[in-house]
Amino acid sequence: MRKRIFRSTAILVTLAILVTFVTAFFFMYNKLEENMTERVDNEVDYLAKAVDELGGTSLETGLADGVTGRITLVDAVGNVLYDSYEDAAEMENHASRPEIAQAMKEGRGSASRYSTTYAKRSYYAAVRLDNGQILRVGDTIDSVYGTLFPGVFMLLLPLVLLLILSFYLIDRTTKRMMEPLEAIDLDHPLENVAYDELVPFLRRIADQNEALKEQVQERNKQQQEYVAITENMKDGLIVTNRHHVLSINRAAQRIFEIKPEECMGQNIIVVNRNQKLKEVVDGALAGKDMVKHMTIDDVIYELHGNPVIQDGTNTGVVIFIMDVTQKKQLENMRQEFSANVSHELKTPLMSISGYAELLKDGIVRPEDQKKFAGRIYQEAARLTTLVQDIIRLSKLDDENLELEKETIDLFEMSKEIIETLQPAAKKRHISISYQGKRLSISGMPQIIYEMLYNVCDNAIHYNKDEGTVVITTEKTEEGICWSVADTGIGIPLAEQERIFERFYRVDKSHSRATGGTGLGLSIVKHGAELHGASVRVDSAPDQGTTITIVFPA
Known part of the structure; x- marks a missing residue:
């Protein structure tokens, strides 16, 4: 801007000086030319009077020296009688000269024209003498130039100096004028305003700064919200244009074990070379909504690729990466559970149907009818127990289950369970006892009862004849421990992690003989999870089993 101001001002000053100089030059020229014509007119008048008095010969005797x-x-017909510059005898007739012709006619004449004799522009003044002759005095414009140019050259030097001084002052003034402008704080433009004329302009800048500041704050807020959301997502998120990765959140970095600086601005293949990922990106870039599954380190991920459409053009892809391992496991468990339920329900139903058909057809002997009816009753009871256990598990699986916790005395509940199971224990001469302190926990009585009952019931069913079952309660650093130790058949170490699976049985033939459903310990596990408790198993084949439930203190 400083250069533009300097250049514009310098041009204006230069033009002003040149215009002034040219105007003065023409004014002086016109003035000198006017003076020259006036001088010639005066000289011709002076000479005409002298010649009239002294005669034409006086011109040759010194009259014309001044x-x-x-x-x-020239004479009355135009013949040249005398000329101060040329030989009169050799000069042509001048009667046709305008000034002479005018003087012959009117007594006085003048003309300004180009002289063929001197090849210069000249001014002539002519007067008719008393004897009819014409006296003419002329002078060239060069006489004007000769007078003017020395003055012009003398004027040029101060003009050049003035021009140089003007440039210096313009440069200095421009700098001084620009210094306050350059010192303006654009963040606070209305502070220390040097020129009042700039106030409206600076006020607009201040308003724009405020609007821009608000926009930047809003943009930063949106950016922070976006980062906060995407960085704290448990699912991976990758955003790309048609060629490069634009954004990758923390979850995606963890899944693909990559840092942002390693993949930002790079092709998606840099993130991972998995073929499924490539298919999702290619499909989304083709305008399709893509869903694929891929496995990394035994973890199953579901990839969702969606195209980004702007103004009808596909400009990129948004990729969601979700861990669906648990979902797949639950689906498998659900399928397995459905198959097991179908199988477990089918077995007693087939038995009931078979015995009932024999009774209906009268094939069974009268003395065996009671035995067959007893088997039907046993299978029906087993079926009822299985359905009840399935209902209990379904309730425990309900995420919306509301626990109405109460204070539960483990001593009293254990005593109640011992009394309920005592008849079954006596049939096999199994002793069942309780030892430990009277301790209480907070929980849902019905669920806690089913948990403790199932553990004690298993301790009797899978025990040896004349064995023992001991229920113990104690308070440790872990929490309140309730345990059941038996002297039964035990559980192999490889099977101990699976005994809490639904319908899983270590000894299937023994379980069916005792009427077990394979759901008891699953109920125990789910009930413990609902109460924030843990279940521990300590067992070995033929050495008995101890199951401990640790409740929060």
């Missing part, structure tokens, strides 16, 4: 111009004397 005249600077050219003097010509």
Whole structure:
């Protein structure tokens, strides 16, 4: 801007000086030309009076010495009698000269024209003498130039100095004028305003700064919200344009074990070379909504690729990466559970149907009818127990289950369970006892009862004849421990992690003989999870089993 101001001002000053100089030059020229014509007119008048008094010969005797111009004397018909510059005898007739012709006619004449004799522009003044002759005095414009140019050259030097001084002052003034402008704080433009004329402009800048500041704050807020959301997502998120990765959140970095600086601005293949990922990106870039599954380190991920459409053009892809391992496991468990339920329900139903058909057809002997009816009753009871256990598990699986916790005395509940199971224990001469302190926990009585009952019931069913079952309660650093130790058949170490699976049985033949459903310990596990408790198993084949439930203190 400083250069533009300097250049514009310098041009204006230069033009002003040149215009002034040219105007002065023409004014002086016109003034000098006017003076020259006036001088020639005066000289011709002076000479005409002298010649009238002294005669034409006086021009040759020194009368013309004081005249600077050219003097010509012609007779009444135009023949040259005398010329101060040329030989009169060799000069042509001048009757056709305008000034002479005018003087012959009117007594006085003048003309300004180009002289063929001197190849210069000249001014002539002619007067008719008393004897009819014409006296003419002329001078060239060069006499004007000769007077003017020395003055012009003398004027040029101060003009050049003035021009140089003007440039210096313009440069200095421009710098001084620009210094306050350059010192303006654009963040606070209305502070220390140097020129009042700039106030409206600076006020607009201040308003724009405020609007821009608000926009930047809003943009930063949106950016922070976006980062906060995407960085704290448990699912991976990758955003790309048609060629490069634009954004990758923390979850995606963890899944693909990559840092942002390693993949930002790079092709998606840099993130991972998995073929499924490539298919999702290619499909989304083709305008399709893609869903694929891929496995990394035994973890199953579901990839969702969606195209980004702007103004009808596909400009990129948004990729979601979700861990669906648990979902797949639950689906498998659900399928397995459905198959097991179908199988477990089918077995007693087939038995009931078979015995009932024999009774209906009268094939069974009268003395065996009671035995067959007893088997039907046993299978029906087993079926009822299985359905009840399935209902209990379904309730425990309900995420919306509301626990109405109460204070539960483990001693009293254990005693109640011992009394309930005592008849079954006596049939096999199994002793069941309780030892430990009277301790209480907070929980849902019905669920806690089913948990403790199932553990004790298993301790009797899978025990040896004349064995023992001991229920113990104690308070440790872990929490309140309730345990059941038996002297039964035990559980192999490889099977101990699976005994809490639904319908899983270590000894299937023994379980069916005792009427077990394979759901008891699953109920125990789910009930413990609902109460924030843990279940521990300590067992070995033929050495008995101890199951401990640790409740929060």
